[in-house]
Structure formats: C-alpha cells, structure tokens
Amino acid sequence: MTASGIAQQAVDIFTARERQRFLEQNPKSVALAERAHQSLYAGVPMHWMADWSTPCPLFVERAQGARFYDVDGHDYVDFCLGDTGSMFGHSPAPIARALAEQGARGLTTMLPGEDAVVCGELLAARFGLPYWQVTATATDSNRYVLRWARAVTKRKTLLVFDGCYHGTVDDVMVRYRDGETVHRSGLVGQAYDLTQHSRSIPFNDVEALEAALAQGDVCALLCEPAMTNIGMVLPDPGFMQKCRELTRKYGSLLIIDETHTISTNIGGCTQLWNLDPDFFVVGKPIAGGVPCGIFGCSAEMAERMAASRKSAQEDSHGHGHSGMGTTLSANALAMHCMRANLEQVMTQAAYDHMLPLAKRLADGFRTLITKHDLKWSVTELGARSEFQFCPVSPRTGAEAEAAFHDELQMALHLYLINRGILITPFHNMTLCCPDTTAADVDRLIETLDAGITELLAIPG
C-alpha cells in the first residue's frame, strides 16, 4: 500500500485522464512548449519550471493580486504565489509604482542612495537586529552569512536539519541517514565531499542537537523556525528556544532563515517566539517580488565581522576578495521596491487579512480528510497550511518525506490546475495573500473535494 492509503492504480488512471484534459484545454501552452524546446534547455528558462505536474509547462500571460492568467485565456486562483516571491500578491500597486518611478531614474550604479538608508532603518525597527546587508536572493544571503559565521567563529562545520532547504547553497545539500551525514541525492556536478564541513541531524531532536554541538566545531546552526520545504514540520514547543540555548552554550551561532516563515507574522517567527538569533535571513517577498535578499546581524556579530574583515584585508595586503557580494546586489531598483514593500505592502493589515484565511483553509482540509475518511493530516503555520499523507503531522524531515506519495500529489495538483487553482509544487503547501478571498479558499476546498471524490470512485 502507498503512504497515502490511495491505490497507485487509481492514481494512474486519474492522472492519465487529467493529462489528456490539460493538453486539450491548453493548445497555446502546448505550442509554446514545443517552440521553447528549440532554444531553451529543457524547454524552460530555468529547469525547475519543467518539474510541475502538468504534461508541459503552463505558460502565464499575466498575474495580478491572488490571480494569474494563462496564454489560453484561463484564470487561476494562486495559492503558490511564486513559492512566496509574491506572498503579498502579484504586482501590488505600490510595487508597480515603485518600479515605474525607479525605472526612469537608473537601475544600478553600485552605489547606495537614500532608499538604502531608509530600508536599513525600517529593517532594524521591524526585525530588531541592528545591522543589515542586501543581496540578490535568499540563497546568496545564506551563503554570505555562512561565510561570516565561519570567519567570526573560526570554526568550519555547519549544522543543519535533515530535510532542510536554504537555497542552492552547497553546504546545506546534506541529509541524515542512519546516524550519518550524507550527500543529498540528485546533486549534479558535485566535486567535493560536503560532509567534511556540514553535519545534518533530525529536527526536534534535542539530544542529537546537543551531541552535534558538543563536538565544539560547529560555526552555526542554520535553520528555519519551522521546516517548510520537505512538507511542513513544526517545532515541538520549546525546541527553537533549545536551539538558541544550546548554540550559545557551545559557542555556535544561530542563523534563522525566515524566507518562508515570514508568512507567519510581520516580524517572522523570530519575533513571535522571541528567538534572538545572531543572523536573520529573508529573501523572496522582501522587495515585493523583485529579486532581493537581506540578512541582519546582532551588534556583537557586526563587531566580530569587522575584526575578521580587517584581519583578512591585512593578510591580503588590501588586494583580496571577501568571497561575498554580487554586482547587482542592493541595486537601486531593488532598494526602491523594498522600501515601498516595507512601507506600504508588508503591513500588519496584510497579515491580519492573510492569517484567518489560512486558518479557514486548514479547517477546510481537515473537514475533507474526515469526510473521506483519509489517514491524512494538516499542518498550519501563519498564512501557510499543508495537507500531508500521514495520520499525524510529522515531527522530522524523514517523517515528512515518508508521507510523500509523489504521483498522488502531482495528480491532485494537476486536477486543481485543470480547474483554475494553483498550489505550491512538490508537496501540498498553500499560501494566502492579501488579495485572497474567502470565496477563493472555499473554491479550493470544493474543487479538491470533487477531485478526491472522483479519485476514490476509481476501483483500486
């Protein structure tokens, strides 16, 4: 039997039907997909875009608020929201205005403007950490923070949780298997052994955490306050506080990556749970969907970073390179959009709208599970919720992964897409934005209900 309790044969029949329907409904996407194969590797501008549940990529014409429109004229309620890049809706009016304003005033000079100072002040006031840096992506933020952490602690080992994702940062591409750290499967072109300087342990395991830190070689624990990339996994009560307490006890730093969990609260889980990290990372929605990442650090870190930099500069006689930064980082366009986002879009009012809708959605999933007598569960945190194919919410990445039934997940996602609803690919996560309505939420639940009813009617 499958993890989900749904027979594979039924899923296969259901999937074949939905693939056929997609191809019939989307002639323009199909034609563009065929054309794209002649110039784009894998037929898409970024290879992940070929990994959705659809038989060929769904080509988007435009997006606005909680909706997007495909090239064949269908409209969709979007609960994926660019996997958080558009967490505050597609093209919010203040961001569209900021783009137009800055568009005529220069996009990148490799010099700061007043917007940069205002953003620094806004970030410090909002997130409580005094000093900030701006990057092009959350991946970059994590890479640079890791470099700083190694520099200031003079330790090499990075500690992460099994099943984590923090962007395409080499050092986090490890898993925990039978008590050992191993390479994550599927890595392409991996030249060196990542397990040399990275260690992976199960989430919610205080004993493993202490044992890993007690070795005395850990520069930092890099973690999300709740896992959101292997399915959602919430921390046990007090677990994140233990992460803070034990990293401090063993001289390791705590890096909190709130790139996804920023959907929980205007100051992230960091503020909500009083996590007091040494470094804090956000990317994706921080500039309203314009590529941008940030990281903040404590005053103590800033001091230690300055000392490390000074000694690195002395060693290199002023001709070295920090190994951090990209040319377009903190460009004028990103800074102007981040300012508009922080001032006008990423507001308490936005969260006040999103959070109850996500609750309504999670309740709807639970009702469906009960109605169809499925052994599934729902995990919710802030504006996110997810149904998982296991009877109780997972406590570790391995448990979340054991609940995967990829073919079923893809089949249900495709069923929803064929009826104008998009949820986050690769697992079953949903996100509500300030433009999502209660009717949108109800439509997702009703459509999923119809899909599950059809699926269960197929003899297994």
Ligand code: PMP
């Ligand atoms: N951190 C977390 C927690 C993420 O979920 C992601 C992306 N899913 C990243 C970092 C990387 O973001 P990006 O791909 O925008 O660099």
